[in-house]
Amino acid sequence: MTLSVFVNPELQFSATTFFAKQHKGETCGANGLPLTPNSIILFGKAQFLKTLKNPYLCEYLDIIRGKHERTIVVSQFCGKPLSEYLGKKIFSDSDIIKIAFQLLTALSVLHKNKIVHRNLSTESILVQNSGDIKLFNYGFHYMTNNGQLVSFPIIKLSYAAPEIYLSPLKSHIANSKMDIWSVGIILVELILNKSLWSSLKLSQKIRKILSFYQCGTSVFEKIAREHNCFDVYQNLSAELKHIIEQCLQIDPRSRPTCEDLLKNEIFKEFKVVQRNNPSKVCEKYQIFTLKELYHWWKLAGGDIILELKKQGLIRSSPPILSMPCLVMLDGTVLGQGRNPATLYESKIVQMSLDTLYQRFKHIHLNFCYPLLHCKSDIIAAFDPPHYDTKALPLIIKEKDPEYQFHRIILFRRLLHGYPYTRDMIRKEVEKDIPPLLRGEIWAALLDIQPDYEEIYAMIDKETVTTTDRQIEVDIPRCHQYNELLSSSEGHIKLRRILKAWVHQNTQYVYWQGLDSLTAPFLYLNFNDEAKAFACLSEFVPKYVHKFFLKDNSAVIKEYLAKFSQLIAYHDPELANHLCDINFYPELFAIPWFLTVFSHVFPLYKILHVWDNLLSGDSSFPLHIGLSVLTQLRSKLLTAGFNDCILLFSDLPEVDIEKSINYSNDTFKNTPRSITTREHQNEEYYKTTEYDISGVTLNDLTRERCPRISATDVVDMIRNTPEKILLVDIRNPLQYSRCSVRNSINIPCSSVTYGEHSIENLGQYAQILKNSGDKIVIVIGSTDTDLELFPKFLLNCNIKKVCVLHGGFNILISVTPTVLVSQKFEA
Amino acid sequence: MAEDDIHSVASYVNDNYEKLIEKEIPIPYTKSVQELAYILITKYELPKYIEKELVKDLTDFIEEKERQFYDTYLEDEISRAKKDPEFLEDLTKQWEKLFKEETAEFADKKCTSDEELFASAYHKLVHSPALETILSVEHLYAKAVRRRTDQKDAFIQDLSEKQTEEMNKAVDDLEHGVTESEINELVAKHYEDHSLLKVRYASELDTLKEAQRREYRDWVMKMLEYNQENSFPQSPNSPLLTPTSPLFSGPDEMIFPERVKKNEVKEPILEESFTIHLGSQLKQMYNVRILTGTVEDLCIVPVSESSDLTPQLLQTALALYSNDLSGLVLITDNKIGSRVTKDFQENCLKSTEFHFSHIDAQLEKISSIANIHMSKNASANGSRSPDSELLQCGDFYLTKHSNLAQVHVIFHLVSDDSLRGSDINSRHPVILGLRNVLKASCSNDITSLTIPLLLQYDITEEMTTMWCERRAELVFKCMKGFMIEMASWGGSDLKNLQFMLPTGISSQVFHSLADMLPRIFKISNPKILK
Structure with missing residues (x-):
């Protein structure tokens, strides 16, 4: 069942x-x-x-x-069209008044939203089992831009107001009074209980309606007489008759509006019913x-x-x-x-x-009401077993109706409780995001505040500014394969959001690429421009902080330098090759990071990338960049400079799920401080004296291996000593006096750097060669050269080489200490 | 908002706040009134708390103006309608026309045409086990035509030989009493005999084809009925399935020996295929092929006594009434049915066209449509060149075929001698014509297209390697541009694109052009199994 x-x-x-x-x-x-x-x-x-x-x-x-x-x-579409009841059912006056009330209420909602039905007839009124009505197909005329987008006429012959027939050419003006006429006709049909002019041919019907212009008397009376129902007309209650007469005024000016009609006494009883x-x-x-x-x-x-x-x-x-x-x-x-x-x-x-x-x-009814908060194992055990899709790829999960059922039910609940459920949402998002609710979930992940609509409304998006020209050029080039973004409505919305953003962020300028960055938000919140804007406004400081400064070169250069270091950290062979052919990230990766890949990938891929990004931090794009390079690795390793330029000028198709999995892996396995930047938004990163700071851009671009903070090193020494290899490069004297627990000593002066052979390291060569996935942390001091040695390791294709920021001395003050003295051990 | 959507502008003036607020507001106003209020507040440095008041005031103002607008915009028409019955009659006619032309409810109900009936019957049958039978029947018919054609050729050759002999004799006898006038007479007689024979056979052929066509179409319809009664599938050997028609066999008394084929040494076909993708973010896949060949290779169905069906025919038959048609661009000159494409036209006549009217009739129809259009244009503005009855470079006409080997639709693209030159650019009419070809393909479900890469069929002296490379680069690049553009046209996507090179081209040039292709189009990443 x-x-x-x-x-x-x-x-x-x-x-x-x-x-x-x-x-x-x-x-x-x-x-x-x-x-x-x-x-x-x-x-x-x-x-x-x-x-x-x-x-x-x-x-x-x-x-x-x-x-x-x-x-x-x-x-x-539910219920049965009113036209099917005509002539088969007797409508009492109160039935008719109820229908009229509901119809007028529906129309007044439409008219308030500047929508004119214009196609109203008994066929587009659906009667429900409860006797209530639902209006159908009311947006036809609206969506066709008042009929301009189609070649056929959008009217219902017998129901169209006479003025519609007067102007085939001006038909793209829609006056809400036209609907009032149709209401009149529908009420007449209900009262006479037959459809009007049913035996007439096309041209006769049109002539009939146009002939009202030349009739001096009441239209209702004329219709009633023509249909041999004059007695019905005469016996009709005065209020109803009055309403119909008003609706069927030949001059639209004399017809009342929905609001006017609803004020009528006879509708009073319905208004009370809430x-x-x-x-x-x-x-x-x-x-x-x-x-x-x-x-x-x-x-x-x-x-x-x-x-x-x-x-x-x-x-x-x-x-x-x-x-x-x-x-x-x-x-x-x-x-x-x-x-x-x-x-x-x-x-x-x-x-x-x-x-x-x-x-x-x-599907069991319990599934419709998932347990959100449950501290009792016994109760939790009564929860039916979960629908298992863990092993399936994301694409399949997104297409599985049952899985999506569970996810959507759960997320709707959680979103309903937002912002109090923020943490639970974050936790669930780690699994995946149901596509249907992505817009709302993203907004929740970005901590959108409830007053976002008001803020947006207050921003001036009209006044002409100097960036308008550039925005105007960029919009028709932004993800135009997408139907929403290529539509005129999409262009208008995108323009408004961009202008609002520029207006709101005076410290920044409009850089090309901001359009692409906005595109996913607009796509997901097409009917809620304010939310798209709010998402963008939250996204920028969190992920591309300062990227849109007028002079963003320092920020971008730092970011790219970090990217180079990250490549060196995870893939020394590739890094060495790219370095040898002088192919630097400046040549290809600026649009990647400036737009967080939204200029590089098609929308459906961006969505998946950003699903993960939104639970990561601003270093996540670096990992995605790395994963893209990894996919092209074999090609890159054999390519020269020119081939690389060609390859990146039109990026080949990237397997995005693979890429995401890979970047999630590297993101998890890379100590945070490796990707720490001077220009990241302090608001999201708390720093201590043991973290990295004060590295100049010059130093950063010169160093090929990343620095690691004392915080991370101490943390790993304490918690995961098996995953690290500490290399102390100070002279043996200093080393023996005091050193980090389990570190090995390779004095940097003892190494010949001439050729890139790991064997030059002597007794420790083997240990480094087999370091595998261990993080190799080089510890030096102010008098040691902190570039030559790590660079040497990198050139020998040793993975995960990093340098302790602040050198050995920074560890001295760490308590409880991680240091030992050889003398004591001896 | 586009200019033409603004119907009227109202000037809003408000001096309630110690400042004069003025604003032009388009009517009907479709944007947010609240936003408008904020703009005014910022502009006139008004206190924020007046927002609600201002919004209300603006809303009332706009409502009022809109009411006025709606009240007046039809004023003239309404007053005219009240006193001018002819105006109303005129309107009635306009509306009636609109309804009849655009809506299925009021349009003249046409029953399905014979063409469509036959099309659906054929389409059903070729997608059933009857496919093989149909194709072999078609093949038998084609053989018959071929036999008759051979016979005709032989007779005519016979006659020519006889006449030549006679003439030689007469000329030899010129001195022996045969006068010049007698010789002239003989010439005239020969000519007459010759044309008579030709006409006779031609009409005989036409009759045969017409009869075949009729019989074939009847048979297809009957077979469909039979199949429906007996429900698919069934063995292809049932009696009804193969008509034993006299039309299959040519004149029995004369079975001609297989003509010795001109033993052409077939040049090896050079070809290379690529899977490419286009588009900067969303990548669209296409198959692109570069190959040497001739128009004939794609058109001629080999028919001889011993020949069997070729597998390509099967594909062509299956796709004929589908939404995956295949087209070919044939370069021609500005006369419809020009001699330039004589060979092609003759190829079309080699077997019976069972589905469409034969090529001459199609060309005639195109001619008449062109003439009507040209004369209309000429009278409208004298701008088209003096010989306005001719097509212009870049125009093209389409013919459809069911009896060609690999194509259904031919685009006859008009070109001129300027194509021989080396200095054509992307604005050349033929290139623009190619764009229209793509557009027509896109809106008519032609998803495979073959175009001559060099826009030439023969190799001439001036076509140096340099020339070929420049031309190929131009065509590649332009096609790439058009294909990217095409993605937004909303029609069917091109799936296969073939670039054809003349057969005689040196393999060195071929490979240099084939190498150029992946540089211009982006080759998609091969999937590597790991």
Whole structure:
């Protein structure tokens, strides 16, 4: 038995499809770039509809773009159209008033959001089992930019207000009064209990409506007489009659607005009825909504396009039968007839949820209410066993409906409790992030404050500034393969966020790349610009602190120097090769780190990289950089300078999961201080006297091996002595006087540096050669050369070589001491 | 916000706050009023606490202005509608037209055309076990045509030989009483006989093809019915499956021996394939091939008495009514059905075209469409060059075929002598024409495309190695640009792109061009199994 929480008559959806208008010939936009395809403009525009939630509105779920400008709209669809009840059911006055009230309420929500239905009819009003209504397909006219993006008319013949017919050319102006007329017609139909002008032909219907312009009397009366229902008209209650008469005013100016109508006395009783909500603080918590159900349905094999094909809504005649005959140089296409399959058809296809029900059949109700806080093992033991997917790759886990069910249920709960559940969210994120909730989870990871919307609203995003030109150039080049980001709506939003950021961060300037950095946030929070901005504002100080200074060269150089050192630390062979051919990170890695790879990878890869980044710190990008190099390692090792330049000019495809796993590994296994920078944001790093500080950029770029802090060294001496190899390079006298426990002594003056052979080290050569994954910490003092010796080790391809910052002396003050004296031991 | 979306502008003036606030506000206003208020607060250095008040004031102002706007924008039309019935009638017609042209509900219901019926029948059958039968039947038909063609050629050759003999004799006899006029008469007679024979055989061939076509189409429909009744799959040996038609056999009395093939020494085909990816962030994969060959190699189906089916045909048949068509760019000149492509046209006639109208008819139709367009253009603006009945360099026309070996659609791309030169650049009309070819492919589901890399079929003196490299580089780079652009067109993606080089090209030049390809296109990372 499938749980009743899934099988809910309101949790149903359907799809409609149509073609956006094709651009004719060769046309360019004002900026000289090719025009955005209409289906993409529409795609961006329609996103807003997903945010509308009201008990009397069907929820929009998804917009899908097919080939050749096909657009598919997925929306909640439940209950039966009102048109099917006409003539079959007697509507009492109170029924009609209730429908009118709900309809007007729904419309007033739309009108407040500057949406005009314009396509209203009894077919787009769905009657629920409860008798309530839901308005369907109300965003059609809105998403097509008031009809401009499609070639067919978006109106319902008998219901359209007469002024709509007056202006086929001006049809992209939509006045909310048009809907009021349609409400009037719908009410008339309900009262007469029949659909109007049903026997008339197309042109007759249009003529009929236009003829109202020449009729002096009441439209309602005229309609009633024409349909032989004058008696019904006469017997109708005065209030209802008055409302209808008002709606059916031929002049839109005289028609009231929804608000006006709702003030009417007869709706009074409905206004008192509030939805019962036990909590006064927040909305009632739902364990999941239709949006989640749709997501699981898709994962469980639901395929909208396939379903539409099955129902015959996507018909395709073979393309070879409709080839054009001639194409002129200017792009004019001749001899290609209109494919009848591309005409508009208003059919609605209801999606079957059976496969999902089947897939979720065995899910226990307990799973819908996961235990979050549990201190009792006994109770925890009653929790049903977890759905095991540990061994599966991330891509598979993201596609597994059942796994995603558990994750989404859990994360929705946790997000509901944010910010109090912040730590639990962080902990869960280490496993993975369910794609559906990524935007919210990221916001939680970035500690977005609840007042983010207000802050954003206060920022001026309009006033012209000097960076506008650059922003304008960059936006149409930013991740344009993505439908959201390439839509006009996406461009507007991206521009506003960037301008807001520049306005808000006067200490910084707009560097190219900031657009790419913003893209993932905008993509995830397309309908919440303020949140995207808030994420960006939190992200920058945390991960790319000071990168956007007007003069960022010191910051970037330091970062790149650290990158070189990290390569040397983990992969001396590669580092030596790159050094030999003079191929420095400056030549390729600046965009990597400036944009945290958002300029390098496609969005779907960035999302996975950043999933991990957000639980790491600002050194994580270095590790990703290293992992990318590691993937190209074999190529790089055999390549010369020119080949390398070529290779990086257009980075080859990178296996991102491999890369992430690798960088997680190196991130975990690299002592923090190896990647510590002077320019990192102090706010996120607490420093003590034992940490690294005061290293000049010159020193840093000269040193090929990284420094390690006393904090890390002492920590490892105490906790993981088996993982380190301490090499004391002071002279034997100093060494014997006092040295670190278990360190070996190779006086740096005893080594011949001429050739890169580890054997030169004499008795300790073997130990270093077999150091394997041990961290080789070179300890010197002010009088020893702290560059030559580590460099020598590096040149001998010894892994994980680092130098203790501050030299031996810094360890003297450490208590309890880690030092021993040879004399005592002797 | 685009300029044309702003319908009206209202000037907001407010002096409640000891300062005069002025702002032009586009109507209808679609942005956030709250943000507008903050902008004004910053601009006029107003105290923050007035925010709520200002927002309300602005909202009221905008609402009022919008109401005014909506009230007035149709004023003229409404008053006109009240007194002008003709205006209303006119509107009715416009709306009716719009509905009939654009919506399935009101469009003239056309029943599925014969073409579509046949297409779907054929498509179903070739995707069933009947595929082999269909292809072998087609092959038998082709053989018959071939036999008849051979016969015709032989007869004509016979006649020519006879006539030459006669003529020689007559000329020899010139001194012995045969007058010049008699010889002239003889010439005329020979000519007449010759053309008569030609016409006779041509019409005979046409009749044969027409009959074959009819029989074939009937048979396909019947077979589909049969298959549906008996439900797939079934053995290909059932009686209905192979029609025993007289049209299979040519004239029995004369079975011609296999003509001795001109024993061409086939040049070895040079070819190299690459998998490339394009795009800076999101990488799109394509297969690119560079090979030597001729248009014939892709078009001619080898048909002879002993020949069997070639496997390529199978692929071509399967894809014919699919969304994965394959196309070929054929360079031609500015006359439709020009002699430049004579060989190609003859190749098309070597077997019966079962699906589409034959090449001459297609070309004729294209001609007439072109003429209508040109005359319309010429009358509209005299801008097109004086010989406006001709196509221009960079224009192209399309023909579709079901009887060619590896292609379904031919792009006849108009070019001129300037292509021989070495100084063409990316703005050359033929290059722009190639862009249109890609665009047409993209919007018509042609996913495999072959183009001549050098835009030439023969190797001439001026085509030095340098010349070839420059031309190849230009075409590679332009195609790369177009393909990147194509990704945003929203049609079907090109899957295979073939660059064809003339067969005679030296292997050294070939390899230098093949080496150039991975430098221009980015080769995708090979997956290495570890």
